[in-house]
Amino acid sequence: MIISPSILSADFANLERDIKLVETNGADWIHVDVMDGHFVPNITIGIPVTAALKRVASVPLDVHLMIENPEKYAQDFIKAGADILTFHYEAMRNDEEIFKLIRLIKAHGVKAGLSIKPKTPAEKILPFLDELDLLLVMTVEPGFGGQKFMEDCAEKIKVIRKNAPSSLIVQVDGGINAETGRICRDYGATSLVAGNYVYKSADIKSAIESLKA
Ligand code: DX5
Ligand code: ZN
Numbered sequence: 001m002i003i004s005p006s007i008l009s010a011d012f013a014n015l016e017r018d019i020k021l022v023e024t025n026g027a028d029w030i031h032v033d034v035m036d037g038h039f040v041p042n043i044t045i046g047i048p049v050t051a052a053l054k055r056v057a058s059v060p061l062d063v064h065l066m067i068e069n070p071e072k073y074a075q076d077f078i079k080a081g082a083d084i085l086t087f088h089y090e091a092m093r094n095d096e097e098i099f100k101l102i103r104l105i106k107a108h109g110v111k112a113g114l115s116i117k118p119k120t121p122a123e124k125i126l127p128f129l130d131e132l133d134l135l136l137v138m139t140v141e142p143g144f145g146g147q148k149f150m151e152d153c154a155e156k157i158k159v160i161r162k163n164a165p166s167s168l169i170v171q172v173d174g175g176i177n178a179e180t181g182r183i184c185r186d187y188g189a190t191s192l193v194a195g196n197y198v199y200k201s202a203d204i205k206s207a208i209e210s211l212k213a
Helices: 015-023 047-056 070-080 095-107 122-128 156-163 178-187 204-212
Strands: 002-005 030-035 061-066 084-088 111-116 134-138 169-173 191-194
Touching (some): 015 047, 070 095, 084 134, 095 122, 122 134, 156 169, 178 191, 178 204
Parallel strands (some): 030 061, 111 134
């Protein structure tokens, strides 16, 4: 299980400290939530901050683009140091554009991820599973940390697993804690994103361990 703590729940005045904090306590990746105020009703991290995070992180940067026109900015985030670059199905015009962006990301030696919002059925993304490195299932409406996990969204993992090569990383994001993380693992998830559960915990090491267990 790949654990990717979301720095959206970290202290933005102490990002270096808060990256080290999760790295030394078992984080496999650092999840970077990029929001543009258009695709989602919130604005968070952009290209220069991602590049700064790259200078201090020793584990891979798992960049989650919640932006319109991801194809316009993908190369900038790759240059900034994204190791995994995930964009949203709903932000794209058609299947052809999605294939194009997946191939562009992979051509740079970066892992390509595609994400679906709660209302998007899993069937929509089945054509891309063979080419993707990662499929991200959102279990909250993207935009904010600290929301409640929606189990009916996690059920999509079953359909995805049935149709995907075993090498595909199936990641879940939104309202993940020890209990909801276990539900996702039972459905076949292989990576968990957690913001509040990790960063607001008094014992970060056991919080991360509980997600791996
Ligand atoms: C939500 C973001 C998530 C968020 C998760 O739009 O994509 O990564 O940080 O936060 P928690 O784990 O608190 O729900
Ligand atoms: Zn995210």
